[in-house]
Amino acid sequence: EDQVTQSPEALRLQEGESSSLNCSYTVSGLRGLFWYRQDPGKGPEFLFTLYSAGEEKEKERLKATLTKKESFLHITAPKPEDSATYLCAVQPGGGNKLTFGTGTQLKVEL
Amino acid sequence: SAVISQKPSRDICQRGTSLTIQCQVDSQVTMMFWYRQQPGQSLTLIATANQGSEATYESGFVIDKFPISRPNLTFSTLTVSNMSPEDSSIYLCSVQGLSTDTQYFGPGTRLTVL
Structure with a gap:
């Protein structure tokens, strides 16, 4: 059975304080690993x-990376508007079902 | 990405009653899905809504409790039947196009059962 574990559950940062969120996963043949903001x-x-180990993607202050067992979402110099819950999900090879982690609740303070 | 709407956005219902949630997409999509997000928990797939045929349910979810319709490529409904307080959740629809494996989510329906 596919499993996703995210850590930490909650994270409080000061504005400009960079950090990383972790997503550990087990899946039967990874089709894709997805990051969402809620x-x-x-x-x-x-x-x-992200599709394969070693792949990286960036968008503004966010950068996602992937290994064979985990993914990281790096947040560089965060702003208060980055405050949200960040969800990680995996999709198995040959299927469409997304299995989600419980998320990391990020709070960025001034 | 597609624009997805859900109705109602929230509702408060009495136990034993049923509620039908609608999901509308502004373009034709291949796949439509229904998820549940219980308080403090992750999103869980209820079923895949198949156009013109019966939905495909995940383990732990049954058609009698969560009947689903998908009459065309842009619309689906999920009914939560004979509700109990344990059904209080956010219900989300998602869509996936033919040439992508990315799912896009609607805004959700927040259901409270008293």
Whole structure:
């Protein structure tokens, strides 16, 4: 059975204080690993898809990386508007079902 | 990406009743899915809504409790039947196009069962 574990559960940063979120996974043949951002009261917003170990993707202050067992979401010089819950999900080879982790709740303070 | 809307955005219902949630997409999509997000928990796939045929349910979810329709390529409904307080959750639809493996999510329906 596919499994996703995210850490930490919650993270509080000062504005400009860079950090990383972790997503550990087990999946039967990875088709893709996905990062989403979820604001309170809203649906998940797509950020990145990673397909193979060594792949990296960037968007503004966010950078996602992938190894064979985990993914990291690096946040560089975060701003208060980066505050949200960040979700990681895996999709198995030959399937469409997404298995999600419980997310990391990020709070960036001034 | 597609624009996805859900109705209602939230509802408060009495136990024993049923609620139908609608999901509308502004363009034709290949796949439509229904997820549940219980308080403090991760998103869990309920079923894949198949156009013109019965939905494909995940383990732990049954058609009698969560009947799903998908009459065309842009619309689907999920009914939560004979509700109990344990059904209080956020219900989300997602869509996936033919040439992509990325799923895009609707805004969700927040359901409270008293």
